[in-house]
Amino acid sequence: MRRTSRQIIGVGAVAVLAAGLAACSGGGTPTGDSGGPEKVVFWGSWSGDQVAQLEAQADAFNEAQDEYEVTYVAQELVEEQLLTGLASGDVPDVVLWDRYNTPVYVPKNALAPLDEYIEADGVDLGQFYEQALSELVIDDVTYGIPLLVDNRSLFYNTAALEEAGVEPPTTWDELKAVAEATTVDEGGTLTRAGFQLNDPGLFNMWLTQAGGQMYGDDEQTTAFNSPEGLAVLDFWQSLLDAGVYELGFGEGVDAFAEGNVALKLDGPWALSGLDVAGTEYGIVPPPTGPNGDKGAGMGGFGLVIPQGAKNADGAWEFIKWWTTEPENGVSFGEISGWIPANIEAANDPYFTDNPKYAAFIETLEFAKVRSRIPGASDVEGKALIPQLERFLAGEITAEQALAEAQSLGDQILADNR
Template sequence: MLKNKSVSILTLSTLIMLTACGSSPTNGAESTNGGSASGGGKIIVKYWTANGGKIEEAKQNLVKKFNESQNRIEVQQANQGNYDDLHAKVQAAFAAGNAPSVFDLEISSTGIFSRSGMLTDLTPLAQRDDAQIDLKDFNPGLMGNAYVDGKLYGIPFMRSTPIFYKNVTMLKEAGLDPASCKTSTELEQYGQVLKSKGKTPMTMAVGVWEYEALVAQSGGKVISDDGKKATFNSPEGVAPVEFWKKMYDEGVIKFVVGKTAGADAEKDWSNQISAFKIGSTAGVSASLEVAKGNNFEMQTDFMPANKSYGVPTGGCHLAITSKLSEQEKEATWEFVKFMTSKENTIYQHKYVGYLPNRLSALQSDELQNYYKEFPQYKVASDQLKYAVLRPNANAYPEISKTILDAMTNAILEKNVKPQDAMNEAAEKANKLLSKQ
């Protein structure tokens, strides 16, 4: 899922020029983008997805269910890798005139995709079908990034927050109370105890998503509200980097880097080398399976607080591309409504761990009874009361790379001061923001 993946501004700029210079829509059954209606047969809807494992399995199961539920529309699903891969392929396909009808759009890229003209404004469709789609039923904490400039461009689908995973067995063996460790101060204290007993308290990759949570907990913002200025070099933005550097120097947090960083951190957790991990709620189901298979008990909790709790949301919307024929757009909209229904929200939540986006799903007897047996699934929904929007500036996907590089350098290099690293990154970010 899972974390936000960036979209290159240069790539999108090139895409927009290609699209502007491209050919006009073709006549006949096939549209410029999205799919086709062949000879009076079924309307074909191309659906491109990101991520694999249980996440992809859940989508495949839902697509199969939709296709079997009616005989007018056939959804053809194709996995395109991670969010970076998917977004790049959608850009290229859009320019070439054969984009998918619908795809998993990671929420932090909604701004640049919508403003480039690649997405259908869903506002009129949602207003027309209010009785079916019922936007008021979606958790308010998940709707902010669905809107850009007052228009609706995505329907929450597999949405997530980072949460705190605890190996209860390791904590008990170390004489620590698994129910505690609610603050960053307690995390450091627990870490020192675990370290003294020869354990690795936590392994994690340096991540912008997790960083956004710590900035919110400090009362700060990564980008100004108007999207015109980088603010992550403020005291509130630098504090998380200083904290992580301190934890790294003390041996409380083991940071891993490189393309396999996420997998390496997960391996430490699975093998009970580390007692804690910060991960997406999309990993709850898989983590419970790992815990059961490796004979340890697992709990989930809110991200440890600083001045307060705070957490960004993540995951994807279902977004419909523009330039579809009216017939294809309506068919794709039917699919989107199906995938985001109460029933299917409950299904994907239990199958994977992604948030139950709909309030009616969260409040259902089915889930309330499920949480009594598996309370680990409920934590992310409870934490949403502290959710903050992810920056929606066009340049943010590129800026997030700059932040990531600066943090990694500041944390791992002894002589690099976090303030200096973040100041330099902010200068680069402001240049990108000025070009929007």
């Protein structure tokens, strides 16, 4: 039996909607108003060339059936716009959603539970990467379906490695050796960096490779101020001491695309730009740490239905079509370069037979999402990364950086309990 949108709208959202006497232009069209396909309004933060990608996928859905018509509307700061829309009664029907934001916006009553739809249509959630799905489930309630996944794998400039007579690295030790072999210094000026060490925000993946963890098992305190955390910073320092990178090198340009960086950690979003630039490159999984531990972060997007969506049924049909039919996930990958969160789609030959994607698919098998401990994002953004930046700049020692970050981070966690 067909469900109505009202069935998934929470009490709080109904009260909010009562305050909005008229729908604004961003919201969906109620069913039956036009006599034609029911309108489904699709919001997301993607802009520029990515708008055409999403519009093409919406058009494919529109052509596949005649009951609904999806229209994409780009929004800056889409999460904030959603909260504003909830207050006015002007919300979209479906949102391209950064999964990491789910724990923040569920308590704000911004997202509708989808379990009723999932159960009624017999959708098997096991078809999605478990880590990606976990970011959309809060207290055993499912608030979205995983759509796209990504990770950082190791890009290498094929010409630079061939010139140096070295193979792509698979371990930290090999990474340092290859970086040193491919670094070019002309008269004391670095002209090609062996490795681009410019993102301290990737500390958590390095820490996993070192065998460490960001938080204690009780999730009450940080755990990165550890021998493993120190091993990461010591390795970073060894790269800087070897002269394979200088802070600020290549800033403001894509130095890898220009051939001025031999190795870097990056994601599938970089592929199209490198291909346009004509860069010759390869990709392998991230290197393993001193004891062979693997580590990588998983990010990406899902699809959610806001509380108060006027056409939640149409939104759900669009979500189900895109995420549970592998061929539709693959077709969007062909359009956009993104990897589907549907495991069968991600392992389609389109990805696995392409050496540029194969490494990402392999890395997805061990990649993990960021912590959902309350305050975790602030621990990284306000406590840890600023201290790591000071360390890389040579202002403080590794021990000082981790100790200061631990002190600030533990206080943030305590404040969020």
